[in-house]
Amino acid sequence: MKDSDKFKIVNELAKRRGFFWPSFEIYGGVSGFVTYGSLGTMLKRRIEDKFREFYIRPLGILEIESSVILPAKVFEASGHVEHFKEPMVECGKCKHKFRADHLLQEFAGMSDTKTEKLSPQQLIDQIRKHEIKCLECGGEFGEVKQFMTMFSTTIGPYSDAVGYGRPEAAQSIFVEFKRLYENARERLPLGIVQIGHALRNEISPRQGVIRLREFTIADIEFFFDPEEPQCPLLQNVENEKLRLLLTEAKLKGKKEPVEITVKQALGKGFIKTEWQGFFMAQAKRFLMELGVPEDKQRFIEKLDWERAHYSKQGFDQEIYIERWGWVEVSGHNYRTDYDLNQHMKFSGVDMRVFKEGRRFIPHVVEPSFGLDRLVYVAVEYALKTIKKRKVLSFPRDIAPVQVGVYPLVGKNGLPEKAKRVHQFLVKEGFLAEYDESGSIGRRYARADEAGTPLGVTIDYQTLEDDTVTMRDRDTWKQVRNKVERLPELLHAYFRYKLNFEDLGELVKG
Numbered sequence: 001m002k003d004s005d006k007f008k009i010v011n012e013l014a015k016r017r018g019f020f021w022p023s024f025e026i027y028g029g030v031s032g033f034v035t036y037g038s039l040g041t042m043l044k045r046r047i048e049d050k051f052r053e054f055y056i057r058p059l060g061i062l063e064i065e066s067s068v069i070l071p072a073k074v075f076e077a078s079g080h081v082e083h084f085k086e087p088m089v090e091c092g093k094c095k096h097k098f099r100a101d102h103l104l105q106e107f108a109g110m111s112d113t114k115t116e117k118l119s120p121q122q123l124i125d126q127i128r129k130h131e132i133k134c135l136e137c138g139g140e141f142g143e144v145k146q147f148m149t150m151f152s153t154t155i156g157p158y159s160d161a162v163g164y165g166r167p168e169a170a171q172s173i174f175v176e177f178k179r180l181y182e183n184a185r186e187r188l189p190l191g192i193v194q195i196g197h198a199l200r201n202e203i204s205p206r207q208g209v210i211r212l213r214e215f216t217i218a219d220i221e222f223f224f225d226p227e228e229p230q231c232p233l234l235q236n237v238e239n240e241k242l243r244l245l246l247t248e249a250k251l252k253g254k255k256e257p258v259e260i261t262v263k264q265a266l267g268k269g270f271i272k273t274e275w276q277g278f279f280m281a282q283a284k285r286f287l288m289e290l291g292v293p294e295d296k297q298r299f300i301e302k303l304d305w306e307r308a309h310y311s312k313q314g315f316d317q318e319i320y321i322e323r324w325g326w327v328e329v330s331g332h333n334y335r336t337d338y339d340l341n342q343h344m345k346f347s348g349v350d351m352r353v354f355k356e357g358r359r360f361i362p363h364v365v366e367p368s369f370g371l372d373r374l375v376y377v378a379v380e381y382a383l384k385t386i387k388k389r390k391v392l393s394f395p396r397d398i399a400p401v402q403v404g405v406y407p408l409v410g411k412n413g414l415p416e417k418a419k420r421v422h423q424f425l426v427k428e429g430f431l432a433e434y435d436e437s438g439s440i441g442r443r444y445a446r447a448d449e450a451g452t453p454l455g456v457t458i459d460y461q462t463l464e465d466d467t468v469t470m471r472d473r474d475t476w477k478q479v480r481n482k483v484e485r486l487p488e489l490l491h492a493y494f495r496y497k498l499n500f501e502d503l504g505e506l507v508k509g
């Protein structure tokens, strides 16, 4: 398949099989919104659960859930009202509006490092110099204006009670920090996570599920004592190699990252805090478990003028995808005491903690993941062509359906038996799906496209000895074993404790 087509192939497959598609199709669609169908919803949920299992629970990080609309005061304090803006140009003829920096990246080959540094005047000068015209009608662009990309609303019937849709999930954690810290028996370090919807009123999103106006974010705010910045878990990751593109190299125009262990990166001061190094290594491993190999991952250090206003040091974890190149899937920012300090100033409430005779504001490192991009990346990296057939080769622990259950034919008691096996597996906690429609070959093909790792088929022999065949999605090999042994075997298989060949006796043929 051609590289440039992969985005298209993924999106077509995603739409056809009900993973995800652009919303409001019957009204012509509005870009930047996505609907997840049944397979996509389950895939996303399983990635979220894996994130909890892999990233959150081992560290005792606490999860919270708060509102999507927050009063303006919160974002005045956090600096978003002042800083959360993007440069926009308007076509003089048809009045369509575009992101000025994205036009230069797409049509003048400029890096974001370069465009981030340009003033509004410089942006429009460059747009004119490169003769970039309106994508809708070919008209000339007017001046560049700054557009605030938070959605605003009013809270209740009072026009002066301005509220904003949160553009990230972090601020509620900072606002509620005092109570959360007390709930956690005043321990540091303390991690708090929020996974939920966030809103950004993007100017002209044109990248499908990669750039959404409403999306799911997972923000971990990890608070620690700045005088005790050591990470006791560092030894678990210190030899993990990271591909880093550092600011110094970027300024020299280098594009290739250096490969360096976490320990070395901390030793040389490339990464400024141990916890940040730890979380970056974990982020790399997490993406590997979602199916992305090491050489398709890198971490880009943000330059002064590229970093968010709250960040002292920031890295973006980027994944290579075929249409759009390197795309950010997580950000790792050292937010220091910035946010708690700001909320202390604006609210007048003391946010300091008291520990061993000292009063201080904890520092924060923040790993922040875009869940929708993780879903997209998981699908693109799972996509394989096996014997001319499209197969989504998901890792076993995120596949939206684990087991398909099929009667070989739709008669002679086989469907009844297959339905009983299906119910048996559902009650054992498996994500099992029953399918009797069409030939067995067609059903296998559908399951391969849905990324279902195992197929259990009920045939005439099942009625005699209560054995079934199990089919492997990736090799199409089959093994045979007793129905009663399935729960034990499959639980081990989905936990990666058994290989497919261990599930039974190989069926020749």
Ligand SMILES: [Zn+2]
Pocket: 091, 092, 093, 094, 095, 096, 134, 135, 136, 137, 138, 139
């Ligand atoms: Zn136009």
